Amino acid sequence: MSADSMTRDATDASSRVVLEARNVVKTYGHVTALDGVDFELRAGEILAVVGDNGAGKSTLIKALTGAVHPTSGEILLDGAPVHFKGPLDARHAGIETVYQDLAMAPALDIASNLFLGRELRCEGVMGSVFRRLDKKRMREEARRAMSELKFRLPSIGNAVEALSGGQRQGVAVARAALFARKLVIMDEPTAALGVRETGQVLELIRSIRERGLAVVLISHNMPNVFEIADRIHIMRLGRRAAVVTPQSHSMNDVVAIMTGAVAA
Amino acid sequence: MSTATIASQQDTPSLKARLLGTPSVGPLLVLVAFCIIFALTNPRFLATQNISIILQQTVIIGTLAIGQTLVILTAGIDLAVGAICVLGTIVAGKLVNLGYDPVFSMGFAILLCTGAGLAAGSLIAGLRLPPFIVTLGILGILTAALRLISEGGAFPVRDPFLAWTGNTMKVGGFVLTYGILIMLALYGFVWYLLNQTKWGRHVYAIGNNPEAARLVGIPVRRHLLSVYLLAGFIYGIAAWLALGRIPNADPNAMQTANLDSITAVVIGGTSLFGGRGGLIGTLIGALIVGVLRNGLTLAGIDPLWQDLVTGILVIIAVALDQMSRRRN
């Protein structure tokens, strides 16, 4: 019996599937980046996506968020087929992505970055006629979001460039958490961080799950993945090699499946 | 739990942090220092009449520098400021001299300037050409075209409406031209846009990190287009202010407007790399240039030295900007 079907039996069958991909293929000329991959994210879970370099992790995420258009295959959100034209469509549908380079304006302050592209305007004439930003409300909401996520920051009025790498990552994750209605996708959120900062970001990811959102976490860091993930989706050669859980498999097992040393 | 209290305690940065973080404090100190030096060496410097003159001399560069600030904040540069402004003076003057209604003439000239801004913006945002090259090209085209239109020479423009911005009023001993008031109103308006609206936020975001701006859903190209359009409109208004100061349309005028407006912006603390700085600094920067030229003139120093000192100031300002970026 494959590891894939084994874990399916083992996990709670009642939890709903939020985001699904069926037999998705993506080719770039002669290169096949995704070779009929399946994907399944359930409500309220942290799903880690692991795989060797070039296994197709990033392409899978891009296909799921509309950043690339699959050559063939189907993507379903809450059971209904979707065709995102671009990342903005996915955002409107309630999917937030934390990009590896964080997508921030370094000279702007934390609150401005949290609300970048989604600024709040004042109520009444000041907002409708004079188009005035409601800076106070944005600061308050930013502060509330950060404390709800229990993430420690200096002042909300600080420029993002004055923050440490971990704090910046925290702001990017908080932005996703603040606006996501269904799920948050993160590409290597701890890749550039030290041990303590990594711990803080993992804590953040757990708080997002506590808010009832599902999380997709791409990571190379096996100890992190085993610490935090509910399930682990293993990519190999553009396909899903297996889905396992930290309970059912060891890190060595996962690495073996990833590299093809063991057939899943 | 403790994290929540820490986050809420320091909602707004301390006064010291805010002063250090405000880019216009440095330029303001420089302006005050120059004023003190000139006042001490020449009692005439602080006379109300001389202050009025400084303001009047600052009007055109000060206004052009508003548009230049917008462009530089998006990490661009505008080398066509002077040429577009001269386009405005020549077209308005020509039309009036041909007998057209002065309000129509000036309005049409401002529209043309706005169109020139739109053309620059289309090439920069649409074809993704570098702003430096596009505006340099427009400078060349306009300069040649304007010399053809005006048959090479300057011509007088005598019309009360076109000269209206040069009219004066007295405010507490100070003689202010309407041009000064229009310039200040433009500063207020654009300051509001930059600091209190989404539009302004997005100007900063694009200058800071265009890729991030795109990823968060800001229509970067359309936004750039609107920046160059507004800048062109402001250069058109500057043309009206220029006719109020000197009732003359001269295709060879404003040769130093590029350097002077960039100087005002850079001395005012706006980064040539985009995304940092602001209009208050630019107003101070324009005043620094005005005070410097006026003070040195009062001291009887050759105008060549004025250019030299201005040049040194620009280089110092750019070097400071570069150093602060390296630190980050």
Ligand SMILES: Nc1ncnc2c1ncn2[C@@H]1O[C@H](COP(=O)(O)OP(=O)(O)O)[C@@H](O)[C@H]1O
């Ligand atoms: N834009 C592209 N053009 C051509 N090939 C690509 C492109 N993007 C990805 N690929 C190829 O697709 C495969 C999967 O890449 P990717 O999804 O980035 O893998 P991972 O993120 O797991 O390292 C690789 O062989 C890569 O070279």
Ligand SMILES: [Mg+2]
């Ligand atoms: Mg990748």
